[in-house]
Amino acid sequence: MNRTQLNRALTGIDDRYLTMVDRKTEEVQTMRQKTIRTKKLFRTILIAAAITALMGITAYAVSSIHAARQQALRADLQIQENSVSGYTEYPESGPDSAPAPSTTAETRQAEPKIQLISSLQQGDFQAVYFSLSPVPEERARSFFFDNMVTEFSYIASNEEIPEDCWYTAGRIEEGIEKSFAHPVPFTEGHEAEHMVEQSSPTGLPDENGVQQTVTFEVVDPDWYRPLLMEHSYDQETQSLMLAAMIYRQTVDFSKPVYFSVRCLDGPSVWADMDTSTEEYIENYAPVYLADYGTVTLEASDTMFVSPILAEAIHLVNSENSGKLEIRDIRLSANGVEWKIVHDDAELIHHLDAEDPNFHEAFEKQLQWIRFQDEILSTAFLTFTDGSTMPLNASPAAPYEDGVTTLTSSWSGTIDIRQVKSITVMGTEYSFPELTPRA
Numbered sequence: 001m002n003r004t005q006l007n008r009a010l011t012g013i014d015d016r017y018l019t020m021v022d023r024k025t026e027e028v029q030t031m032r033q034k035t036i037r038t039k040k041l042f043r044t045i046l047i048a049a050a051i052t053a054l055m056g057i058t059a060y061a062v063s064s065i066h067a068a069r070q071q072a073l074r075a076d077l078q079i080q081e082n083s084v085s086g087y088t089e090y091p092e093s094g095p096d097s098a099p100a101p102s103t104t105a106e107t108r109q110a111e112p113k114i115q116l117i118s119s120l121q122q123g124d125f126q127a128v129y130f131s132l133s134p135v136p137e138e139r140a141r142s143f144f145f146d147n148m149v150t151e152f153s154y155i156a157s158n159e160e161i162p163e164d165c166w167y168t169a170g171r172i173e174e175g176i177e178k179s180f181a182h183p184v185p186f187t188e189g190h191e192a193e194h195m196v197e198q199s200s201p202t203g204l205p206d207e208n209g210v211q212q213t214v215t216f217e218v219v220d221p222d223w224y225r226p227l228l229m230e231h232s233y234d235q236e237t238q239s240l241m242l243a244a245m246i247y248r249q250t251v252d253f254s255k256p257v258y259f260s261v262r263c264l265d266g267p268s269v270w271a272d273m274d275t276s277t278e279e280y281i282e283n284y285a286p287v288y289l290a291d292y293g294t295v296t297l298e299a300s301d302t303m304f305v306s307p308i309l310a311e312a313i314h315l316v317n318s319e320n321s322g323k324l325e326i327r328d329i330r331l332s333a334n335g336v337e338w339k340i341v342h343d344d345a346e347l348i349h350h351l352d353a354e355d356p357n358f359h360e361a362f363e364k365q366l367q368w369i370r371f372q373d374e375i376l377s378t379a380f381l382t383f384t385d386g387s388t389m390p391l392n393a394s395p396a397a398p399y400e401d402g403v404t405t406l407t408s409s410w411s412g413t414i415d416i417r418q419v420k421s422i423t424v425m426g427t428e429y430s431f432p433e434l435t436p437r438a
Helices: 003-010 015-030 038-055 058-076 105-110 137-142 163-167 221-232 277-283 358-377
Strands: 087-089 113-122 125-133 150-157 176-180 195-205 211-219 239-247 257-265 287-297 313-316 323-332 335-342 380-383 388-390 403-409 419-424 427-430
Touching (some): 058 125, 113 257, 113 287, 137 150, 176 239, 211 221, 323 358, 323 419, 335 358
Antiparallel strands (some): 087 113, 150 176, 257 287, 335 403, 380 419
């Protein structure tokens, strides 16, 4: 954690973002497969760079890097081997990602630009992989760790993004998500071996007016930064590859999505929720070093195999003796979807703060949330080779026509033909022979 991230935490970061971070950290530790085979990615990019050096053509270099990154992601996510649905690739310099008009190729290369690479639905999130260029090398090196940190902020929206949307920090608007891009995973779970202590001011004085500091553990920048530059940055084209995890409950991917990225210099200060836009811009607005523009993207939905269960699973909530029924478990290469019905679903999904029984209903809601989390977080898949993969609890629970939908997801993909069974609350349920859908 750096000063910027600490500041966000102290001023009320969105719980969904924290859930996402915790969830992704767990996945790094428990993934059955490696998330990204970065040696292959780096080797492919080295080949592209070698061709570029021989050709001496910058435009060819950009195209080669784009193709190399697509090929590496496709291979590392095992898209073809695992018959993955919900995966979309984007053409290089397509009409939506073309730079602004200019007079020469050299000028065009200097203009900030987003290049979409690919995207993959991962449960409640849409992973979007993209490149930014040009990103000066010193800026790329300062990304992710330095106290006066370089951040890449993005907005994803179902409507065109107005300029003032960049200056309404802390506000959650329907159909709009504002968050921060991160590197494509490449450390294969070795972060825990390279942790160091770091102190940072909180921005809050103690009772004597002395600035308070907090000490916490972070990944060693001296270990991480060279890897970041090696696996995510191309010096020849000044291109930095990043990923965004967009929450699908906020942004509707059945429609075109506007995606915009800017480079943020220094710590961003979230304004108070009651601060006007004008006051925020005057007193708190971050400094944007580069505007990489806006592209539109469309994404494919994941196709789940269903039904899997021979019959529904019936469970009892020990906190309130309520009955829960798992009507269906649907499996895909990158997620499990659970269809659940329980006694109090209608009551807790339509809470009314004015209802005299609100507190009782709220307590029941918490009881069912805890029970559902227990079911998902203790469940695991067993493969034909005897290996297992733990599942996780969903941060969202869409409700429709009496049915709650929960999702477990993971980084990377699996071959569902190799899944033998699922264990739920200690009982193993065998799967039929599964055939992935194209």
